[in-house]
Amino acid sequence: MDKNRQILLAKRPQGLPDQSTFKFEETSVPKPGDSQVLVRSHYLSVDPYMRGRMNDTKSYAAPFEVDQPLTGGVVGEVVTSNHPDFTDGDFVTGRLNWADYTAADGAYVQKINPETAPITTALYVTGMPGLTAYFGFMDIGQPKAGETVVVSGAAGAVGMIVGQIAKIKGCRVVGIAGSDEKVTYLKHELHFDEVINYKTSGNIREALKTACPNGIDIYFDNVGGDITDAVLLQLNFHARVALCGQIAHYNAEKVESGPRFLPYLLTRSVLLKGFIVRDYADRYEEGINALAKWLNEGKIKYKETIVEGLENAPDAFLGLFRGENLGKQLVKVID
């Protein structure tokens, strides 16, 4: 308990990150200052957007600093509190270090109630990925019952929530995923109407045509690349595209080439909107309430892929780009 293991950004990756991107070190446990709490990490959230923060470029989130701990969504327990709102034993979530311990300002962590739901849901269904799914799909997608929704990265953390919200809203849901295990889970556990395994389906455009006989009204994009190219050329008039992730391109070292689809978006009066969950910060309560209700009612199910041990967090992150995770990728830090 007197040592603090942490994972630092060793250097900014060129292209695909690897183990050399990360550095592991042990320091002493930090001492919380005034108004701070010392949080012992239980679970870390591992998210594709973190790749963007490894670059030293203008984006929605400030870049990680080289030789500083990576940060991300964490749930943990308050072990020392210098803030009046918190006492030892409180469970909290916040953007904390990839470390055993973080000393954080009390204003920047939120208390969670371990009685109402498993604490990891604060990193998933009622946390950032759930809110991302909720606002992107509801606000940009503007779903109407009977419409056809396509979700790429459908078996990822955000994708599987999007598909379930779409079902709740009465839409026909077609998922795109990359393994038979994922396809089976989405079809039989989450009741997606159709799921395409893009690795085995052959021509993705033809597979989409078959799966979407009435065209595509809403596309929730987590991936970019060839899959998105195929979808964008099959959109209906007045379709909406929520641009949530572009994992196919996060490791690109320069601007890649692809089909020009603006003429298609024009003639179909398509709305395409990039977004980050923070765009909806003033509506988080609405989103959390809706998601918690659906979760309690059993209308939203979820799947977590949990890796044990802080030291395995880098590999869990690299696994995102190999498409290994089903649902939310987490790292369990405590024994």
Added chain:
Amino acid sequence: MDKNRQILLAKRPQGLPDQSTFKFEETSVPKPGDSQVLVRSHYLSVDPYMRGRMNDTKSYAAPFEVDQPLTGGVVGEVVTSNHPDFTDGDFVTGRLNWADYTAADGAYVQKINPETAPITTALYVTGMPGLTAYFGFMDIGQPKAGETVVVSGAAGAVGMIVGQIAKIKGCRVVGIAGSDEKVTYLKHELHFDEVINYKTSGNIREALKTACPNGIDIYFDNVGGDITDAVLLQLNFHARVALCGQIAHYNAEKVESGPRFLPYLLTRSVLLKGFIVRDYADRYEEGINALAKWLNEGKIKYKETIVEGLENAPDAFLGLFRGENLGKQLVKVID
């Protein structure tokens, strides 16, 4: 007066249309049926979107029929009326034939008042191009004073109205056009803040950086292609893109390749929306009122390029793709 000249679609063009796309014929003057009016054309509107209607593909407007007259915006005079709302001598506008005469259902033409404004403004500032500029810029652009607006095809019919509305709304306006004559007109007559001649500016990205030191908040796109590529990679966080025209691609015979900019739209939370003016059909009155007011107040000026003679309409259309027109391209049909 007993002959009716008309221009038909001879065949669907592959790529760039040419004179062989069109066929000229003389028939007898049609007789208006019940509830119809016979309209003698004074001016035809020549618009880039007509290229799309020459293809036999799903789009927002039904394709032209081969061996049938082309249709488009026309202003003319009622010479025979079988409809109670119209009398001989009324000026009207509607989607009519590229011909001396059209027999049209009275329900599909609108009366215009030649006393309040020149009749050609019904094909321009207070007609389809003006409304296109108004709704695309106001509804998708959501301009705020002080923001930087870039307009491509700035010296075209829609572009020059967009730029002027942007000035009315207190924005900094940067136009992109293709000749020194156009640049001079936009800068000195319409008071654009900066105008880039993309044919002589060298690197368009550098020219944009210089012209837009605070980045780009709104992009109104009439052209697509390299110009749009350059703009899309320089957008500010929460920028809006109104996708109005893609003239660089209208003659493409297959999907072309270009840079993948979805990752950029994502990380900047950009809104991109294709639209056609008909999306705003229930708000036309608002648009017409605003445009007519600005026109009367002298806050919107306009330029027309008028070709004389119905027989020259095909060449006027082909000229759009050579970038010949300054402002609205019209054909004067009557002597």
